[in-house]
Amino acid sequence: MNADQERATAADRLGRRAFFGLVGTAVVTAGAVSAGQSFEVFSATNLVAPRVAGRGPQGMPVNKTAAAAGVLESAGDPLWRLRLDGPTGAVTFSRSELTALPQLEQVLPIACVEGWTTHGRWRGVGLAALLDAVGGSGGHRVRITSLESAGAYRVTTMGPEFATDPRTLVALELNGASLNLDHGFPARIMAPARPGVLQTKWLARIEVLP
Amino acid sequence: MIRATRIALGVLALACFAVAATVLPALGLEGLLRLGVWLAVAIVLHDGVLVPVMQTTGALAGRLPVPRSAVLLVEGGVLVGLLVSALAIPPLATQRNGPANPTVVPQDYLANLGAFWAVDAALVAVGLVVIAWRMRRSSARPSARTPRA
Numbered sequence: 608m609n610a611d612q613e614r615a616t617a618a619d620r621l622g623r624r625a626f627f628g629l630v631g632t633a634v635v636t637a638g639a640v641s642a643g644q645s646f647e648v649f650s651a652t653n654l655v656a657p658r659v660a661g662r663g664p665q666g667m668p669v670n671k672t673a674a675a676a677g678v679l680e681s682a683g684d685p686l687w688r689l690r691l692d693g694p695t696g697a698v699t700f701s702r703s704e705l706t707a708l709p710q711l712e713q714v715l716p717i718a719c720v721e722g723w724t725t726h727g728r729w730r731g732v733g734l735a736a737l738l739d740a741v742g743g744s745g746g747h748r749v750r751i752t753s754l755e756s757a758g759a760y761r762v763t764t765m766g767p768e769f770a771t772d773p774r775t776l777v778a779l780e781l782n783g784a785s786l787n788l789d790h791g792f793p794a795r796i797m798a799p800a801r802p803g804v805l806q807t808k809w810l811a812r813i814e815v816l817p
Numbered sequence: 818m819i820r821a822t823r824i825a826l827g828v829l830a831l832a833c834f835a836v837a838a839t840v841l842p843a844l845g846l847e848g849l850l851r852l853g854v855w856l857a858v859a860i861v862l863h864d865g866v867l868v869p870v871m872q873t874t875g876a877l878a879g880r881l882p883v884p885r886s887a888v889l890l891v892e893g894g895v896l897v898g899l900l901v902s903a904l905a906i907p908p909l910a911t912q913r914n915g916p917a918n919p920t921v922v923p924q925d926y927l928a929n930l931g932a933f934w935a936v937d938a939a940l941v942a943v944g945l946v947v948i949a950w951r952m953r954r955s956s957a958r959p960s961a962r963t964p965r966a
Contacts, residue, residue: 629889636900659920
């Protein structure tokens with residue numbers, strides 16, 4: 608059989624229109640059964656995605672639990688304080704002091720690099736207001752440290768574009784209730800358009816960098 | 818037009834290679850090895866499972882005295898079912914190995930796959946009924962036109 612005959616046989620078996628129809632159907636179906644973990648419109652047909660939107664404590668999936676991070680004791684400690692360091696010195700806040708400050712509410716997504724995205728209604732103190740308390744609202748980078756004793760994202764650096772964004776929160780509540788331990792109690796960072804792993808949970812310290 | 822499309826796709830592919838060349842080193846040696854395994858498994862799944870099953874399905878259905886469109890429809894149904902089944906392998910494997918927490922792979926993936934195959938088969942069956950109905954109608958038409966004696 609020569610090349611032309613081979614091509615003719617293949618074309619006879621499956622025409623171009625049927626080929627594209629088949630590939631299109633397969634692609635659309637594969638998307639429909641797996642995209643529900645990120646797009647609510649597909650949540651009814653989420654059959655094979657590793658996450659389910661809204662499934663988890665407070666309607667939010669969890670990547671790293673408090674137990675896995677080894678913070679069960681330190682995060683639940685009533686003596687917990689958030690320490691801020693800036694040009695004018697250091698200030699500490701207890702959780703009740705943070706809740707007494709003016710609270711902001713933002714709908715922001717946890718957009719995990721694993722591929723799932725779930726929006727939450729977060730409530731807490733604006734990071735810019737806290738930085739202001741230590742003289743650090745002038746567009747500096749900040750270093751954020753978690754209570755975790757180890758882990759690639761225990762310490763992260765946040766650029767001034769996020770630190771001064773009025774939507775960036777030191778979040779204390781999620782979807783109308785105090786943060787679940789697995790979502791970062793007593794306080795976590797929630798900034799718009801940052802990967803989930805950089806939304807530091809179980810905050811310990813925020814430093815304004817020179 | 819086709820030539821221009823081919824050239825555009827070629828340029829797009831080269832651009833993708835260029836982006837990959839800048840991103841891939843960040844994976845490190847272990848990440849690159851895992852990527853290699855992932856790509857190899859994709860080829861094994863395609864050549865070792867998908868193609869033999871599709872060829873067998875096509876050969877078996879092709880032997881039946883049915884039109885080509887019916888064979889294609891059955892092949893299409895099997896192909897889509899196999900693709901969705903392949904997507905369910907990683908979560909099933911993760912469930913077997915023990916997920917990190919209860920919000921990871923929380924679905925009953927086997928039951929979901931069963932339901933998907935059932936719907937897939939039902940849609941193919943409906944399609945086959947439509948094909949049979951059309952064939953009957955087109956074969957009945959000439960005799961209907963024949964004037965009665």
